[in-house]
Amino acid sequence: MTESSVVSPTAVLELMRISSRLDPWTVRAAATLRLPDLVAEGADTTSELAARSGTDPDALGRLMRHLTLLGLFRTTADGRWELAELGELLRDDHPMKLRSMFDQNDHYVRKVDRSSYGLLEAVRTGGAVWEKLHGRSFWEEMSADPGFGSGFNAQMAGHSARCSPAIARGYDWSTVQHVVDVGGGTGRCLATILGAHPHLRGTLVDLPGPVASAAAVLAEANVLGRCTVAPQSFFDPLPPGGDVYLLANAIHDWNDEDAAKILRRCTDAAGLDGRVLVADRVVTDEADKADQIFISGVDLGMLMLNGGRERSTEEFRKLGATAGLRHTATYVLADYPIMSLVEYVVEG
Ligand SMILES: C[S@@+](CC[C@H](N)C(=O)[O-])C[C@H]1O[C@@H](n2cnc3c(N)ncnc32)[C@H](O)[C@@H]1O
Missing domain, CATH: 3.40.50.150 (Vaccinia Virus protein VP39)
Structure with a gap:
């Protein structure tokens, strides 16, 4: 290491941010629990939001704090939740149809999300890894697993709307x-x-x-x-x-x-x-x-x-x-x- 490579705390934080294991899953949790819709419908306290989303109030409050820091929500002066710009994008009826891309109740989304660890292998081999992970190609998966196929078509409908x-x-x-x-x-x-x-x-x-x-x-x-x-x-x-x-x-x-x-x-x-x-x-x-x-x-x-x-x-x-x-x-x-x-x- 040379003197010029002395570690900058900002660079460390930036590296931690882009490699975060959790941020993508906090957004998925928000989308799956429909937190933006619930807040927009008036569930603007943690206890109300926990009751409406079927979650633990303490854990939900901690998730909401993180999502607020990420820019999905804001807090009002009297401590209530309100939607920020990124949260608006996750409303179910938003014309961009983004919420469903993260919905862990969706079989297709869940399977694709959980296959992402295959990237390393794809880089090693230079090719698709779906078949290695699941025993058939991505396109064969469509007809072999009807829930996967219909989930894919639903995602495509969202993309097509965009x-x-x-x-x-x-x-x-x-x-x-x-x-x-x-x-x-x-x-x-x-x-x-x-x-x-x-x-x-x-x-x-x-x-x-x-x-x-x-x-x-x-x-x-x-x-x-x-x-x-x-x-x-x-x-x-x-x-x-x-x-x-x-x-x-x-x-x-x-x-x-x-x-x-x-x-x-x-x-x-x-x-x-x-x-x-x-x-x-x-x-x-x-x-x-x-x-x-x-x-x-x-x-x-x-x-x-x-x-x-x-x-x-x-x-x-x-x-x-x-x-x-x-x-x-x-x-x-x-x-x-x-x-x-x-x-x-x-x-x-
Ligand atoms: C990413 S989707 C795009 C769909 C559509 N063009 C859109 O923009 O919404 C790719 C499409 O290619 C189709 N496809 C895959 N293999 C195919 C094949 N061998 N012959 C015809 N279509 C195929 C899939 O069924 C799927 O509908």
């Missing part, structure tokens, strides 16, 4: 007639795009499990009449004739080899006039540091769960080229700048 309106607004859909949503899940994103652009027709492609609920989702958005549903794998030939093949939150699930296979299926189906649009997070050192940390965290999650990755524009350019696609633009979604649309045209 990003689909931005996708619907963030692209010039006026030049498109027919959009094929590849790996489109239960159809929420397609429903939002078609709802916002009445001239569009759509085809939804996903595995039989997720598309089983698509008719209800599309009907609720009043777009069922303009949609076709194709229950199939995106590793098989895709329905031809679309102007745009959209892959929303789907390419980042896969390593380069598999991602290129999916893109190649899009290229083949799109034909010479077609476009492929990937909606994913794009790695860039130009984004805010907080956004970069979020994206690199998701990237590690993808590595661990299914061997996928987040990519830079340059990586997307190279990936597309291996599948017969020319990168034409990357549009940051103005209403949801954590995500971008990567646009390709089929190489003539």
Whole structure:
């Protein structure tokens, strides 16, 4: 150690903060116990909050003190709890739908949370560890464990609520007639795009499990009449004739080899006039540091769960080229700048 490496207490505290074993679990406890909702509904003393959440008043008071320091709650002059900005985000009816991401009553959330210790192994091996942890791949888990599959679809519905309106607004859909949503899940994103652009027709492609609920989702958005549903794998030939093949939150699930296979299926189906649009997070050192940390965290999650990755524009350019696609633009979604649309045209 040199003199210049004398330990700074601030650095020690910062290291302890970012490596905290407990902070993530305090937020999960708040979300699972619905503490923000209860406080908002008027349970603003510890005893009332403990009674309404079925918890021990002393332990709950200590949890609330910590959550207050983290910025989820505030205390009033007369010692009552009130919601702070971060706590507001955890209200169950908040449009961002974040509370369910942390809810330990949810089978999917619990299983993914508890698998996070696999990161070390993923870094050692350079690939997905889900299969080693659970005996089957992340995608096989969906059909083998129906509770896991429905929990995943519910999480995707929340994510779709955050990003689909931005996708619907963030692209010039006026030049498109027919959009094929590849790996489109239960159809929420397609429903939002078609709802916002009445001239569009759509085809939804996903595995039989997720598309089983698509008719209800599309009907609720009043777009069922303009949609076709194709229950199939995106590793098989895709329905031809679309102007745009959209892959929303789907390419980042896969390593380069598999991602290129999916893109190649899009290229083949799109034909010479077609476009492929990937909606994913794009790695860039130009984004805010907080956004970069979020994206690199998701990237590690993808590595661990299914061997996928987040990519830079340059990586997307190279990936597309291996599948017969020319990168034409990357549009940051103005209403949801954590995500971008990567646009390709089929190489003539
Ligand atoms: C992260 S979700 C994204 C869903 C949707 N695009 C969205 O943004 O909400 C990835 C989707 O890929 C689908 N998927 C995984 N493997 C697939 C395959 N072999 N063929 C078709 N879809 C698949 C999953 O069922 C899931 O719906």
